[in-house]
Amino acid sequence: xxxxxxxxxxxxxxVPVMVFVLFSSLIPMMTVVNxxxxxxxxxxxxxxxxxxxxxxxxxxxxxxGGRFSRALVRNLVFSxxxxxxxxxxxxxxxxxxxxxxxxxxAVLVSMTLPMLIPWNVVGTIWQVxxxxxxxxxxxxxxxxxxxxxxxxxxxxxxxxxxxxxxWHWTSMVALLCYAGLKAIPDAFYQAARIDxxxxxxxxxxxELPKLRxxxxxxxxxxxxxxxxxxxxxxxxxGGGPGEATSFLSLDLVKIxxxxxxxxxxxxxxxxxxxxxxxxxWIFFTTMTQLDARGSA
Amino acid sequence: MASVTLDGIGHAYGRAxxxxxxxxxxxxxxxxxGRAYAxxxxxxxxxxxxxxIISGLVIPSHGRLxxxxxxxxxLPTERRNxxxxxxxxxxxxxxxxxxxxxxxxxxxxxDRRQAAxxxxxxxxxxxxxPDLHRRARGLTADAKQKISLGRGLVRSDVAAVxxxxxxxxxxxxxxxxxxxxxKAVHRALDLLMIYVTHDQTEALTFADQxxxxxxxxxxxxxxxxxxxxxxxxTFVGYFIGSPGMNLLPASVEGREAAVxxxxxxxxxxxxxxxxxxxxxxxxxxxxxxSRTGGLPVQVQRIEDLGRRRLARVxxxxxxxxxxxxxxxxxxxxxxxxxxDPASLHVFADDRRVPGLAA
Numbered sequence: 047x048x049x050x051x052x053x054x055x056x057x058x059x060x061v062p063v064m065v066f067v068l069f070s071s072l073i074p075m076m077t078v079v080n081x082x083x084x085x086x087x088x089x090x091x092x093x094x095x096x097x098x099x100x101x102x103x104x105x106x107x108x109x110x111g112g113r114f115s116r117a118l119v120r121n122l123v124f125s126x127x128x129x130x131x132x133x134x135x136x137x138x139x140x141x142x143x144x145x146x147x148x149x150x151x152a153v154l155v156s157m158t159l160p161m162l163i164p165w166n167v168v169g170t171i172w173q174v175x176x177x178x179x180x181x182x183x184x185x186x187x188x189x190x191x192x193x194x195x196x197x198x199x200x201x202x203x204x205x206x207x208x209x210x211x212x213w214h215w216t217s218m219v220a221l222l223c224y225a226g227l228k229a230i231p232d233a234f235y236q237a238a239r240i241d242x243x244x245x246x247x248x249x250x251x252x253e254l255p256k257l258r259x260x261x262x263x264x265x266x267x268x269x270x271x272x273x274x275x276x277x278x279x280x281x282x283x284g285g286g287p288g289e290a291t292s293f294l295s296l297d298l299v300k301i302x303x304x305x306x307x308x309x310x311x312x313x314x315x316x317x318x319x320x321x322x323x324x325x326x327w328i329f330f331t332t333m334t335q336l337d338a339r340g341s342a
Numbered sequence: 343m344a345s346v347t348l349d350g351i352g353h354a355y356g357r358a359x360x361x362x363x364x365x366x367x368x369x370x371x372x373x374x375x376g377r378a379y380a381x382x383x384x385x386x387x388x389x390x391x392x393x394x395i396i397s398g399l400v401i402p403s404h405g406r407l408x409x410x411x412x413x414x415x416x417l418p419t420e421r422r423n424x425x426x427x428x429x430x431x432x433x434x435x436x437x438x439x440x441x442x443x444x445x446x447x448x449x450x451x452x453d454r455r456q457a458a459x460x461x462x463x464x465x466x467x468x469x470x471x472p473d474l475h476r477r478a479r480g481l482t483a484d485a486k487q488k489i490s491l492g493r494g495l496v497r498s499d500v501a502a503v504x505x506x507x508x509x510x511x512x513x514x515x516x517x518x519x520x521x522x523x524x525k526a527v528h529r530a531l532d533l534l535m536i537y538v539t540h541d542q543t544e545a546l547t548f549a550d551q552x553x554x555x556x557x558x559x560x561x562x563x564x565x566x567x568x569x570x571x572x573x574x575x576t577f578v579g580y581f582i583g584s585p586g587m588n589l590l591p592a593s594v595e596g597r598e599a600a601v602x603x604x605x606x607x608x609x610x611x612x613x614x615x616x617x618x619x620x621x622x623x624x625x626x627x628x629x630x631x632s633r634t635g636g637l638p639v640q641v642q643r644i645e646d647l648g649r650r651r652l653a654r655v656x657x658x659x660x661x662x663x664x665x666x667x668x669x670x671x672x673x674x675x676x677x678x679x680x681x682d683p684a685s686l687h688v689f690a691d692d693r694r695v696p697g698l699a700a
Contacts (some may be wrong), residue, residue, distance in 0.1 A: 234427070236399050236426070236428070237428060239399070239419040240420065240421055240425065241420075242420040242449035243449055244449070251436060251445075255434075256435070
């Protein structure tokens, strides 16, 4: 039997956290919800607008609806491209990292460096690096006769941002995979040698299945972060040329702070949030279910 | 199928200067086809190194390894026709049991139908037939160990099956079953099997011949009975048996030994052993506690093991373990221990000295 006294006053211990969450999250969140169902003529007077903002948002024929659907497609394409490059590349890099000796530390530290650089600095580095006139990359490409200008050509802008993201985050995937690879006991490799398995077969039948769990984490993290990307394209392209690299987050900031269109911005940010949550949930459940089915 | 010859095989990780650098001291031995051998010794005694030399995972720094007289010392693992079962079960997670078993055959380009037939045969022998189409990943540890064994056995050209402490992670209740399965496979396939373990029960029940190793050295090769009755080294005496052999520092003259001031009659006469460290050894099974006659001892405590009772006693300052006869009631105090002269062994510098012929 548990003889400890039960006192509901213990709930008061939760109060500080609740106050903190209230101020940091709930109240700001509710303000956004408020804005999303009201309109204003200025002078801080608001009136009820029902679901009008949301109706506009989901109607591609309106200005805001069109912007939203185009930005959403851009986000999905960007996340897809980034995952398709970073996950296989990360695995490949992890396979090439030495397993022992002094080189391990050197490689791991140098790989971590891009992740330690603040987002806006990453953006600045690449903004300068890719400039067609003075940037090393941009000037070199131009000099080599390859048309490259990320302020005018959408393809140049996109490839700059994709390459920048790959540079910034592939090492995270690689580090996760490296940890997964290190956890495979030597006996598996020895058994594979005895069974006469080739290198590809070892990867396909031992390494990849054992990496399954870390890859779920890697995909989820990279998806969330790439889907919410803001700072780097804001610094490198500012969403341009035109609206070629205007992702949801960039558009949102333009609407909210540039145009001070609070209703549209509030509706968009709520929907954006829900999309991110839903996609993550779908990713997570399908991947863990695949995992469970694999072990059954 | 083959015999395996160790021709001066020795291994030093790194540089081989003094003898202490060897993880495995050079040794000569022949393992014959169709028999079961065990390598027994504590952790770090070199038994796994020896096993890895045979399977080709380690290239020995000294000596030659021969399979049926053919030098395979530098042949890569995959061309040696060796099967190995590891301490932790190794299965390919994404494959079914049947695919797991067929994997070595597919890698060697065997015809699909032929391979399937062979997989069926081996699965039946190991009792895996009902699970053939299940994913290997969800199976129990003992079933996985059977799969790793089966992957070795499917190849009809397999020269030897090596086991590296294969029962470590198996549920105790299933160990016995798996061990008898190994025995059955051994009888059915007439293969050379080499079994590494630190568990004497496993070694003694599995093998025709046991190789006892310590600190990189092979101390004795013999049948379980030989190891028990005539240990060649004090380590063998101590390591085999539960509890191990009693060892007492002594001086030996002719047919008599002296422990401190006590005289102990021996079963045979022994040559003079000047300058060497002499010990006499007797197994607890041959040291009997009694009320009268024998060496005077102090009883420290009695251990009741159910089927038999053991007495922990001291002879002067030397601890001893003796068997308590069923009809003797003792709990402590003074008593005597009788040592069976025929089962007393004399060791000089840890090596057993044979008695002179009468």
